[in-house]
Amino acid sequence: EVQLVESGGGLVQPGGSLRLSCAASGFTFSYFWMTWVRQAPGKRLELVALMNRGGSEKYYVDSVKGRFTISRDNDKNSLYLQMSSLRAEDTAVYYCARGGAPGTTDFWGQGTLVTVSS
Amino acid sequence: DVVMTQSPLSLPVTLGQPASIACRSSQSLVHSDGNTYLNWFQQRPGQSPRRLIYKVSNRDSGVPDRFSGSGSGTDFTLKISRVEAEDVGVYYCMQGTHWPWTFGQGTKVEIK
Numbered sequence: 001e002v003q004l005v006e007s008g009g010g011l012v013q014p015g016g017s018l019r020l021s022c023a024a025s026g027f028t029f030s031y032f033w034m035t036w037v038r039q040a041p042g043k044r045l046e047l048v049a050l051m052n053r054g055g056s057e058k059y060y061v062d063s064v065k066g067r068f069t070i071s072r073d074n075d076k077n078s079l080y081l082q083m084s085s086l087r088a089e090d091t092a093v094y095y096c097a098r099g100g101a102p103g104t105t106d107f108w109g110q111g112t113l114v115t116v117s118s
Numbered sequence: 119d120v121v122m123t124q125s126p127l128s129l130p131v132t133l134g135q136p137a138s139i140a141c142r143s144s145q146s147l148v149h150s151d152g153n154t155y156l157n158w159f160q161q162r163p164g165q166s167p168r169r170l171i172y173k174v175s176n177r178d179s180g181v182p183d184r185f186s187g188s189g190s191g192t193d194f195t196l197k198i199s200r201v202e203a204e205d206v207g208v209y210y211c212m213q214g215t216h217w218p219w220t221f222g223q224g225t226k227v228e229i230k
């Protein structure tokens with residue numbers, strides 16, 4: 001059974017940093033592109049970062065470029081999102097999602113809540 | 119960025135009756151490889167999104183056949199042939215043709 005379990009969310013002050021983790025199991029992690037998607041209160045879903053199988057290709061939505069870094073450790077079956085210079089508008093539930101094929105995500109984790117507030 | 123626009127945003131439906139959700143993109147979703155990367159997701163209350171449909175009309179394993187997707191170019195539709203109680207939730211279209219991949223605003227399906 002495919003499982004994606006996010007962790008690392010919490011309350012952080014504006015300008016602060018946080019590192020999210022996603023533990024994958026039930027599939028060969030290194031075979032799949034992976035993504036981070038966020039859902040802010042009252043806003044539509046936003047795919048913030050995408051990474052290829054080996055980690056050599058990374059894509060970011062403009063709103064997080066230069067502040068967020070996606071990475072992975074295929075030996076540990078884990079995906080990460082390093083977030084810095086956090087802003088109030090980064091407050092959201094962050095989901096780890098598997099890229100099942102080009103142009104899609106097929107399995108999502110349960111999400112971890114990030115709250116940016118003083 | 120490609121803007122995805124869904125309608126309606128709220129859809130009250132009687133059990134057993136059909137439902138239809140429209141999704142329009144601000145530009146064509148036909149990829150240079152010939153595929154159209156239009157997906158539909160269901161998010162039940164308190165749950166994470168679940169993919170129902172990929173590449174316009176391909177249903178995921180385990181998804182009831184009362185769900186169907188259609189469309190081309192910039193106009194797409196998700197249909198539920200007979201709504202059941204478990205179908206309550208928010209439905210999102212998502213395009214994966216142009217980076218950044220983008221989602222519609224969501225359509226809330228509820229039972230009348």
